[in-house]
Amino acid sequence: MSDSHPLEIPGMVAVSGGCGGLSRVCVTSPCSTAEIYPHGAHVTGFRKNGEPPLLFMSDSSVFRTGKAIRGGIPIIFPWFGDREGHPAHGYARTAEWEFHDSSVLADGSIRLVFRLPASGNFEVMSLVTVGECLSLELDVRNAGESDETFENCFHTYFEVGDIDTVSIHGLTGCGYFDKVASKTRIETAASIRIAGEVDRVYSGTTATVEITDPTLGRTIRVAKSGSASTVVWNPWIAKSKAMADFGDNEYRRMVCVESGNVGEDKVTLSPGDQSTLKMEISSGDAG
Numbered sequence: 001m002s003d004s005h006p007l008e009i010p011g012m013v014a015v016s017g018g019c020g021g022l023s024r025v026c027v028t029s030p031c032s033t034a035e036i037y038p039h040g041a042h043v044t045g046f047r048k049n050g051e052p053p054l055l056f057m058s059d060s061s062v063f064r065t066g067k068a069i070r071g072g073i074p075i076i077f078p079w080f081g082d083r084e085g086h087p088a089h090g091y092a093r094t095a096e097w098e099f100h101d102s103s104v105l106a107d108g109s110i111r112l113v114f115r116l117p118a119s120g121n122f123e124v125m126s127l128v129t130v131g132e133c134l135s136l137e138l139d140v141r142n143a144g145e146s147d148e149t150f151e152n153c154f155h156t157y158f159e160v161g162d163i164d165t166v167s168i169h170g171l172t173g174c175g176y177f178d179k180v181a182s183k184t185r186i187e188t189a190a191s192i193r194i195a196g197e198v199d200r201v202y203s204g205t206t207a208t209v210e211i212t213d214p215t216l217g218r219t220i221r222v223a224k225s226g227s228a229s230t231v232v233w234n235p236w237i238a239k240s241k242a243m244a245d246f247g248d249n250e251y252r253r254m255v256c257v258e259s260g261n262v263g264e265d266k267v268t269l270s271p272g273d274q275s276t277l278k279m280e281i282s283s284g285d286a287g
Ligand code: TA6
Pocket: 068, 081, 088, 089, 155, 179, 199, 231, 233, 256, 258
């Protein structure tokens, strides 16, 4: 009797045991590979053929129920940040999502669908499309009888060659809350450089952000829709040492550029309404 998973597609979608014995879905498209854990519907890897990984994964990440994977793309829902008596960044990233569907699209890219088990009045699906780019879509519907308010975010960890040489473009003129200085500011730099801990929530921006990485000779493009917030985070030295699931020097080869709706941009849905958060990650020459 075949013990293959019903959603496997020979040569394209395979389900196996991953780190920590957690289930892992491996995707092979004509031009890229990816891996996703139903634990958090968490994309832990994306790589275009012949290129370095686009996503950073901590070598110290743990893989166990109830704990968020460190790296890749944690799905933040229904709240961002700390909440007294509740897990930071909501419960979606530590939930066991149902692997719901798999398909090959007309352009040869491969689409996976994950469903968050019943979470109050929300019906939540995550769609992951693997091809020349990596696209994620988070669909949230209010199945209740009254308005529901939530925050959502793709908390994406990008792999970079050397944080000292990276510059981030697309947020000039945007207002942001600087969580390190606890101050509200306006971004005046034409490009953002990272030379210490950075933890900024940019509000009211729908802009595409580009991460220029001369060390790896590429520019990563983060396009989005249904998102009014962008978060930029690098823990730098002290915070890196304080995280057990993050290497002391790993801050040097990662930066988070996160796409969602956070704080003043939080979403309120009327009964029956749906919100769709989309992000598309691509890469090209540094130019
Ligand atoms: O998105 C930046 C941030 O909110 C930082 O303040 C830091 O807490 C980071 O998320 C990681 O949070 P985590 O709960 O995954 O350790």
